Amino acid sequence: MERHEPHSCNNAAEGRELRGCKEEELGEICLANDLARFRGSQVFRWVQERAVRTWAEMTNIREADRKLLSAALALQPLELRREQRSQDGTRKYLFGLADGESIECVLMDYERRRARNRQTVCVSTQVGCPVGCAFCATGLGGFRRNLTAGEITGQVLELTRLLRREDEGFQVTNVVFMGMGEPFLNYEAVLKAIEILNSPQGQNIGMRRMTISTSGVVPGIRRLARDNAQVGLAVSLHAGTDVMRDVLVPMNRRYPLAELLGACREYSETSGRRVTFEVALTEKTANKQEASAVAKLLRGMLAHVNLIPVNPVAETGMKRPTEERITEFAGVLTKAGIPVSVREERGTDIEAACGQLRRRYGE
Template identity: 65%
Template sequence: MSIMVNIELRGCSEDELIKICKEIGLKRFRAIQLFQWVQQKAVRTWEEMKNIGERDRQTLRSRLSLYPLEKVREQRSKDGTRKYLFRLEDSETIECVLMDYARTSSRDRHTVCVSTQVGCAVGCAFCATGLEGFRRNLSVGEIVGQVLDITHLVRQEDPDFQVTNIVFMGMGEPLLNYDQVLQAIQLLNQAQGLNIGMRRMTISTCGVVPQIIQLAKDNPQVGLAVSLHASQDEVRNKLIPMNRRYPLTQLMEACQEYTQITHRRITFEVALTAENAKREEAEALAKLLKGQFGYVNLIPVNPVAGTGMERPKPELIRRFAQVLEDAGISVSSREERGADIDAACGQLRRQWEG
């Protein structure tokens, strides 16, 4: 006797829903309707699916579970950034951030920074998330659900709102939850859903070498950002413990292989503190990145209680960037977003649980 397993609706592709509907005696068009309600219109309840009759809804509920995230807290920055703390079905909490960037064209850019784990096992020295340790990986539905629930919330104020970009650089290390992240990317990309372009999604990693190479082979259209933060193994070992397992030599080789396969530039992220924003570090970084197909994104650190790190002065950031540019490396400085609402990963969760 087989036991029917209840499946998470938000984690299902259109093809998976077609297969499930066939198994329970419903027509193909029902699956397509269901997928559009959940993934395109971002509804949170079965009752909102107006063109699906009550009888069919009950049949679907026998196989599928719909678990919207519970908004615990929302903070809004003066620059328009919104930070959300969501509660999951098992009462764990995660964060995600919506950042709006005005464009000169008719379409603004709405970027959602998505979490992929509850907590994080990496424990980077400058990150609030790592201070809380690792709880578990997020499911596909929980990853996608962050984008869907933000869409639902913002559409209450702006019915035409659409997420345009996704960055997997919230709580957790995305490449340590590899399969679920890639499935989430496929779902977010589907034409009958939110239809977010692959090239508008970026995975940020601290340097999980095997998965960087696997990502290049599995999904060459998605962007890659590498949290570099130091040019020497001795320093990076302290900042990013993962470096002890995959030191800089291995990481740079993996980055070379990634760009050879995908022909896409890598974003090398460098967190700048008052301590490391020095000319010597900029010169060493330029030497390390020589020959890499990528550019550097300088990130002045957000002050986080418990890390002891301070933001560098603007003139130090400019001098650091100039050294890289003089060495022929493209460089940008991340626009500060949401500093007045503690937008750094893990800060809101720590406040809530602390």
């Protein structure tokens, strides 16, 4: 396994994190240090486009200027702790943070998507998660802290750097905020990371190619509709009734289905985009009754349902349903006029379900 040197950056600054700064912010910091504004743009390109991990790599910036800036800006690369490669091409990474915490990040289905020029990365937004969904290994470990904008962009940058070693032209094209954590409980950092990743001077990832996946934080959905409705929205629905969803997604007790669907309609109307509703299917939930409840809830909405047969997680004891049950569930939705797809299970051989690798490593 390939390994990065832990924290091989050449500065010990405790200042603002470089990877979480927008280009204009870096320009301001340069001006405040009596440097030309364009130096900020140069630094931004090195960090966000070239994905450098040290100041020394920024070869078109004078050493004296690098020293000055490194006193104000902390460049803290993530430390690669584990990499797992699935037979289906999915790669899962465990990265260490400066304070010793660790997070997961997944490059989805690398080989197949490479052929289609599409590279999707699933990033984390928190260390652990306070939501506690029934089928999720991340929730089992509890919540540690929010990630900073730089730690979020950092996952895309580290992956880009790693993959460019084997494919010079590697470029992340899509980002899903679907890893560890609830993105809307870390709203500012997530939206800032999105803006940075969208910058044409950096990774240049289209707004419409980034998707936030939420467990149903209604104020976050409403805020996204107001602030940046170009960003895609996915909702972990998992059940069509409050009774069932209360159990599977505890966030439902705070924001029940009627409120959640109201906010989703608001987002759809503002953005003109359909909302993706994720429905995890377990042996217990993959039945006609549940399918009808979901169909009733979403009928007439600008929606798409993504059925996800669960990856088995030993700690939750949940099991994958049979193929017949999955087909039957999809059939009920199709009959109700709701577009539906079944997400192929990826990376089961490498514990690709959110939070599994971190738990294993922790143990």
